[in-house]
Structure formats: structure tokens, C-alpha cells
Amino acid sequence: MARIAVDMDEVLADALGEHLSRYNNLFGANLSREDMIGRALRHAVPLEHAHHAEALVHNEDFFADLAIFPHAQEVLSRLSENHEIYIATAAMEVPLSFRSKYDWLLRHFPFISPMNFVFCGDKGIIDADYLIDDNARHFSRFKGTGLLFDAPHNQHVRGFKRVHNWLEVEEFFVREAALV
Amino acid sequence: MARIAVDMDEVLADALGEHLSRYNNLFGANLSREDMIGRALRHAVPLEHAHHAEALVHNEDFFADLAIFPHAQEVLSRLSENHEIYIATAAMEVPLSFRSKYDWLLRHFPFISPMNFVFCGDKGIIDADYLIDDNARHFSRFKGTGLLFDAPHNQHVRGFKRVHNWLEVEEFFVREAALV
Numbered sequence: 001m002a003r004i005a006v007d008m009d010e011v012l013a014d015a016l017g018e019h020l021s022r023y024n025n026l027f028g029a030n031l032s033r034e035d036m037i038g039r040a041l042r043h044a045v046p047l048e049h050a051h052h053a054e055a056l057v058h059n060e061d062f063f064a065d066l067a068i069f070p071h072a073q074e075v076l077s078r079l080s081e082n083h084e085i086y087i088a089t090a091a092m093e094v095p096l097s098f099r100s101k102y103d104w105l106l107r108h109f110p111f112i113s114p115m116n117f118v119f120c121g122d123k124g125i126i127d128a129d130y131l132i133d134d135n136a137r138h139f140s141r142f143k144g145t146g147l148l149f150d151a152p153h154n155q156h157v158r159g160f161k162r163v164h165n166w167l168e169v170e171e172f173f174v175r176e177a178a179l180v
Numbered sequence: 181m182a183r184i185a186v187d188m189d190e191v192l193a194d195a196l197g198e199h200l201s202r203y204n205n206l207f208g209a210n211l212s213r214e215d216m217i218g219r220a221l222r223h224a225v226p227l228e229h230a231h232h233a234e235a236l237v238h239n240e241d242f243f244a245d246l247a248i249f250p251h252a253q254e255v256l257s258r259l260s261e262n263h264e265i266y267i268a269t270a271a272m273e274v275p276l277s278f279r280s281k282y283d284w285l286l287r288h289f290p291f292i293s294p295m296n297f298v299f300c301g302d303k304g305i306i307d308a309d310y311l312i313d314d315n316a317r318h319f320s321r322f323k324g325t326g327l328l329f330d331a332p333h334n335q336h337v338r339g340f341k342r343v344h345n346w347l348e349v350e351e352f353f354v355r356e357a358a359l360v
Contacts, residue, residue, distance in 0.1 A: 005305070086305050092294045098278035114272045115302045121295025125185070125266055127307035127323065143307065 001083055002173070005118070005128035006076070007135070008089035008101065011149045012108070013066035015057075016041070022056045023049075036152035057094055064100040068108050071166035077111050079173060085112055088126050090138075091119035132169060136160055147172065181263055182353070185298070185308040186256070187318070188269035188281065191329045192288070193246035195237075196221070202236045203229075216332035237274055244280040248288050251346035257291055259353060265292055268306050270318075271299035312349060316340055327352065 009015035019041055020031050027049060035044050042050045056062065076085055087105055091097055098119060105117055123131060124141025131138060132147045136157045139146030147169070148160040163169045189195035199221055200211050207229060215224050222230045236242065256265055267285055271277055278299060285297055303311060304321025311318060312327045316337045319326030327349070328340040343349050 003305075088305075091299070092282075092297050095279065095282050095294075098282070098299070099275065102272075102275050102278070113301065114275075115300075116305075117272050117301060118305055119271070119278070119299040121293065121297060125183075125268075125296075125298055125307055127305055 002129040002176070003084040003086065003127075004079065004130045004132065004173075005086045005088040005123075005126050005144075007131070007133040007138070007149070008087055008105070009063075009066075010134040010151045011132055012069060012072050012076075012087070013063070013104065014069060015063070015066055016152065018062065018066050019053075019056060022062075023053050026052070026056070033152050038153065038156045040153055058096055060096045060100065062100070063094075063097045063104060066104060069166060071170075073108060075166040075170045076109060078170065080111055082177070083173065084116075086116045086118055086126070086128060087112065088118040088120060088123055088128075088131065090121055090123065090135075092121035132163070182309040182356070183264040183266065183307075183324075184259065184310045184312065184353075185266045185268040185303075185306050185324075187311070187313040187315070187329070188267055188285070189243075189246075190314040190331045190333075191312055192249060192252050192256075192267070193243070193284065194249060195243070195246055196332065198242065198246050199233075199236060202242075203233050206232070206236070213332050218333065218336045220333055238276055240276045240280065242280070243274075243277045243284060246284060249346060251350075253288060255346040255350045256289060258350065260291055262357070263353065264296075266296045266298055266306070266308060267292065268298040268300060268303055268308075268311065270301055270303065270315075272301035312343070 023029060024031055031044060042054045045053045079085060089101060091101055123138040126142060129144045130147060131142050131144055132149055134149045134151040134154055136148055146160050148154060148157060148162045150162055150164040163172060203209060204211055211224060222234045225233045259265060269281060271281055303318040306322060309324045310327060311322050311324055312329055314329045314331040314334055316328055326340050328334060328337060328342045330342055330344040343352060
């Protein structure tokens with residue numbers, strides 16, 4: 001039984017897909033996930049669009065209907081049988097997102113109690129054995145083990161165990177359990 | 181340098197005062213803090229009012245203008261010079277409160293970064309050396325030291341270091357520092 005903290009954006013929810021789609025619609029652009037390799041959206045757009053591109057996230061409905069990554073539900077559901085699952089999202093960066101993030105989690109992960117949702121800023125405050133996150137910066141003050149969830153922007157990040165999808169996450173914990 | 185997590189309702193913010201005032205207004209009652217000794221509001225009111233009394237908190241503006249407890253600002257400001265301060269509030273119990281809690285904290289504690297706000301349910305997820313809270317149930321899964329902030333409802337709770345006000349909190353940490 002491990003305590004596993006799971007990030008939301010880019011780990012459970014396809015926030016980048018939504019961001020690209022809103023940006024492309026607004027500017028008649030055609031940016032794809034491949035254009036995001038090694039960088040954030042604001043660095044992939046013309047300088048004069050960077051501010052607007054960033055602002056798209058600061059919208060009450062941005063997080064309301066994000067697509068969910070393949071196998072996230074089924075794997076978390078199975079993992080929750082033997083592990084304690086917390087959702088830890090850096091919601092303080094986008095205060096307008098609180099309610100839609102909460103509703104999204106309730107809708108897609110009814111088997112996780114809201115008492116296990118954590119809206120925070122700095123994830124160094126999280127007391128867990130593992131943190132699955134696409135942003136390696138959250139691992140620096142986290143005392144447990146970080147698992148880097150593969151995302152275009154983190155392709156050049158080294159030094160962490162990388163998981164590419166939810167089936168790999170499950171495999172990782174099955175193997176960990178076998179080692180105990 | 182310790183990491184100190186601080187609860188919000190009944191520790192920084194006078195949620196009980198607001199609750200009593202709303203209840204008394206609604207029902208023409210005259211309940212006081214003394215009537216709350218050893219019990220929650222819902223247990224201090226006639227059975228047929230209990231549900232209504234409880235529901236008063238589930239209101240978007242309930243948390244918007246709570247009074248702040250004496251010396252909370254100045255003591256936290258001084259403590260933040262030598263310690264890492266996080267605000268950890270069980271906001272998941274009242275999802276409507278997210279935004280007003282966030283705004284209230286920004287307004288009254290501008291010297292604490294929102295990156296140090298944690299909206300959670302179960303506080304066992306908090307990795308800190310100390311947790312100042314009026315609800316002892318949050319200490320059971322917390323690995324650090326709990327400081328029970330005196331409140332009418334917790335008068336009969338034993339087994340924890342009790343602090344009666346913010347000047348006592350400061351004294352506690354000054355004494356701890358002297359022991360190191």
C-alpha cells in the first residue's frame with residue numbers, strides 16, 4: 001500500500017489539447033503537439049501572441065470539459081484497490097479553475113473521494129510516496145519518488161523515471177509491489 | 181526553520197461567529213459562543229433546525245467577509261520571517277467556498293504566497309512539522325506535531341498541546357527555537 005499523488009493537467013486531463021485548439025481557433029493557426037516539444041505554448045507562438053496564448057487558460061470554462069487521457073480511469077480505479085490515491089493539482093496558479101477542476105474530478109473519478117483532492121501551489125507540501133507529474137520542478141521539494149509523465153514540453157528533461165502512459169504507470173506499480 | 185501548516189476556519193477566521201450570527205438572524209435565536217462548548221452548531225439547535233443550520237455554510241458568500249482572529253496577521257507575519265508558512269484548509273467540504281477563501285487569504289495575508297495555500301480534505305496529505313488546527317481529527321493521520329487551537333467545540337478534547345490565541349502560538353515557536 002503506497003500513497004500515490006497524481007497531477008491533473010497533462011497527466012489525467014488533456015489541457016494541452018484544449019489549449020492548442022483554443023489558440024488555433026483564435027489565431028487561425030495550426031499548431032500541433034509536435035510543435036510543443038521541449039517548450040510551453042507561450043514559447044511556440046509569435047512573441048506578440050504570447051500574452052494572449054497564456055491568458056486562454058485563465059478562463060472559468062477552460063478546465064470544464066478537458067478530454068481524459070487513455071486508460072487513466074481504469075488504471076486509477078485498479079490502483080485505488082491497493083493504494084491510497086490523491087489528486088494534487090497546482091490550482092492556485094489559476095484560481096478561476098477551482099470549481100471546474102473539482103467538478104471534472106468528481107465526474108471522471110467518482111471512486112476517489114473529494115477528501116483526497118488537493119488544490120495547491122507548491123507540491124513540496126504533499127506527503128506521499130510517489131508523485132506522478134509532467135512538471136519535474138514539482139519533484140525538487142517533494143520527499144517521495146517522482147514519476148515524470150511524458151509530455152511534449154518535458155521531452156528534454158532527464159534524471160527521472162519517465163512513464164509514457166497510464167498502462168506504463170500500472171506496470172510500474174505492479175513491479176514495485178512484486179519487489180516488496 | 182520549521183514548516184508550519186495553519187488551518188483557516190476557527191484558527192485565522194471567525195467562521196463560528198458568522199455562523200452564529202446567520203443562524204440567530206434566520207431563526208430569531210440568541211445562541212452565543214458559550215452555547216457551543218463541546219459541540220458543533222448543528223448539535224446546539226433544535227433538531228428541526230439542524231439541517232438549515234448546517235446549510236448556512238454552503239453559501240458562496242459565507243466565507244467572504246469573516247472576521248480575523250486577534251493578532252493572527254502580525255504573528256504570522258513575524259513567524260514567516262523564520263519559518264515556512266502554509267495555509268491548509270479543508271475546503272473540499274464546501275466547494276462553493278474555494279474562491280472566497282482564496283480572496284480572503286490574499287486580502288488578509290498578502291505576505292503569504294498563494295503557492296502556499298492548500299485546499300484539501302484529509303490533512304494527512306500535508307507534509308509539515310506543525311499543524312495548527314481546531315479539529316483534532318486532522319492530527320490523527322498527520323505525521324508532524326499538532327497544536328490544538330482553542331475553540332468552544334473542542335473544550336473537552338485532551339491529548340494535544342493547546343494554544344488559546346495567536347500570541348500563545350508565537351510564544352510556543354519562540355520557545356521551540358530556544359530549545360534547538
